[in-house]
Amino acid sequence: SKTELRAYRDLSTETKDGKKIELYANIGGVDELEEVLENGAEGIGLFRSEFLYLGRNELPSEDEQFEAYRRAAEVMAGRRVVIRTLDIGADKQAAYLGLETEENPALGCRAIRLCFSRPEILVTQLRALYRASAYGNIAVMFPMVASLWELKKLKEISAKVREDLENEGKKTGAPELGIMIETPAAALIADDLAREADFFSVGTNDLTQYTLAVDRQNERLIEYADSHHPAVLKLLEMTAASAKKAGIWAGICGELAADQELTGLFISMGYSELSVSPAFILSMRKNIRETDLPIFTGANK
Ligand code: PEP
Numbered sequence: 477s478k479t480e481l482r483a484y485r486d487l488s489t490e491t492k493d494g495k496k497i498e499l500y501a502n503i504g505g506v507d508e509l510e511e512v513l514e515n516g517a518e519g520i521g522l523f524r525s526e527f528l529y530l531g532r533n534e535l536p537s538e539d540e541q542f543e544a545y546r547r548a549a550e551v552m553a554g555r556r557v558v559i560r561t562l563d564i565g566a567d568k569q570a571a572y573l574g575l576e577t578e579e580n581p582a583l584g585c586r587a588i589r590l591c592f593s594r595p596e597i598l599v600t601q602l603r604a605l606y607r608a609s610a611y612g613n614i615a616v617m618f619p620m621v622a623s624l625w626e627l628k629k630l631k632e633i634s635a636k637v638r639e640d641l642e643n644e645g646k647k648t649g650a651p652e653l654g655i656m657i658e659t660p661a662a663a664l665i666a667d668d669l670a671r672e673a674d675f676f677s678v679g680t681n682d683l684t685q686y687t688l689a690v691d692r693q694n695e696r697l698i699e700y701a702d703s704h705h706p707a708v709l710k711l712l713e714m715t716a717a718s719a720k721k722a723g724i725w726a727g728i729c730g731e732l733a734a735d736q737e738l739t740g741l742f743i744s745m746g747y748s749e750l751s752v753s754p755a756f757i758l759s760m761r762k763n764i765r766e767t768d769l770p771i772f773t774g775a776n777k
């Protein structure tokens with residue numbers, strides 16, 4: 477029951493055999509920060525930044541974004557806040573962007589692809605993120621990476637943004653720069669990406685869509701959208717193994733992160749962070765505390 481679950485608010489998130497897991501929350505706006513704290517999340521694992529861009533008539537300014545990111549960083553008081561850069565494409569309504577209609581928006585000019593074609597959008601967002609990271613533990617996460625050159629280019633743009641801010645005498649932090657693993661390509665080259673990224677977070681919603689060739693918006697295909705499919709689980713396993721080899725952390729922020737049937741499997745694969753909707757935090761903490769994996773983690777050996 478709800479009151480029983482309240483007891484898990486301030487307990488540590490660790491398995492029975494003593495493996496510590498970062499249990500984070502997914503949010504889509506600053507108005508959800510209160511719910512994050514109420515439920516005792518240890519951080520924010522996916523802050524979708526689209527709320528700043530949608531339902532309006534012009535791009536959000538650097539200062540407007542800075543205020544929102546700073547607020548999240550300050551409210552979380554040193555706990556990690558993973559902010560994802562803009563993931564918009566022809567399927568999301570933002571008339572002022574003047575996006576061309578596409579036949580296959582999921583395979584289109586989306587996320588970092590849109591940002592590369594409109595670099596000023598990305599630079600403004602990164603400037604706000606770097607400035608806000610002086611006020612807390614912000615990590616920047618790039619969506620829809622499929623190739624190593626994309627990550628290298630994103631890191632170059634980020635380094636330039638930081639340098640420019642410093643030359644302007646503005647305060648910045650040094651946020652971790654990580655990527656979502658949500659294309660099969662990214663999972664398959666995770667060894668290479670892990671050498672360039674500070675962390676991985678698997679977006680199982682898109683990873684399932686692209687792996688199984690099943691449109692996540694198409695309700696007629698629900699029976700095919702099997703995120704327990706062995707192909708999806710294999711890509712998850714490869715991703716965690718590559719992260720471990722390179723010594724970076726890996727988490728899961730797609731909906732599958734909250735699938736309690738798979739919690740033990742994810743932890744045994746090597747995932748150290750699970751990011752779920754704020755409403756699932758307490759039941760997930762209970763679930764993790766009831767998980768016992770001595771054979772996998774070696775903690776009881
Ligand atoms: C995902 O693809 O799993 C994900 C977390 O991102 P979004 O659902 O915003 O595409």
Ligand code: MG
Binds near residue numbers: 619679681682
């Ligand atoms: Mg996604």
